Amino acid sequence: MSPETDTPTLPKAEQEKVGVRPTGNGGPYSAESRLGAHAPTTQRVGRSLPFSDERHLQAHHWLVEEAYLLDAQHYEDWLALLTDDIHYLMPVRVTTAMNAGYDSAPKMAHFDENKYSLSRRVARFLTEHAWTEDPPSRLRHYVANVRTFAGEKPDEIVVDSAVLLYRSRGDVREAAILSAGREDLLRRTPDGTGWRLARRTILVDDSVLRTQNLAIFL
Secondary structure, eight states: OOTTTOOOOSOHHHHHHHTOOOOSSSHHHHHHSTTGGGSOOOOOBSSOOOTTSHHHHHHHHHHHHHHHHHHTTOHHHHHTTEEEEEEEEEEEEOOOOTTOSOOEEEEEEEEEEOHHHHHHHHHHHTSTTOGGGSSOOEEEEEEEEEEEEEOSSTTEEEEEEEEEEEEEOSSSSOOEEEEEEEEEEEEEOTTSSOEEEEEEEEEESOSSOOSSOOOSOO
């Protein structure tokens, strides 16, 4: 790998065989997914916005409010914060040698969702058949290291954040902890009254998840 370009040194044909793609900016992960053709493609532009920027303050506030909804498992209210073309992706991470040029399994994901599939997950939680969450988990989302970037469109911003999920269920089993980095695309509503989530790429910090199931959202 060249330190100047950060590009894998494998020939392009070999890169395609093993699924090498540039990391960061979320887009390449969406491009490999089943729903990637319909995923919003806006990328970050320039350096991160200062913390005093109004867009950064609004994005940080949005993430904190979202965390409270997810902790309380108010998933129907959470769905209302998503755009109709939302792409929600959590690739399967893999452990590779240094300079391999890729960090997730090609075309494999824990979540690869659009608005409809997310709504079906939420609808199931509201039935008597959601045995994995009856009784429900006790959740706590910790959000930190928030950085915001201007998007390619004036009504969109790209937001990086770190999230730590503490999940406890029952009285005997040990609690599960999930650590991840997220890249979000937030889009301002047409009337300018708020922001909606148009894309989320979740990169967990474990290749093997230490939780019983993924009947939660990050």
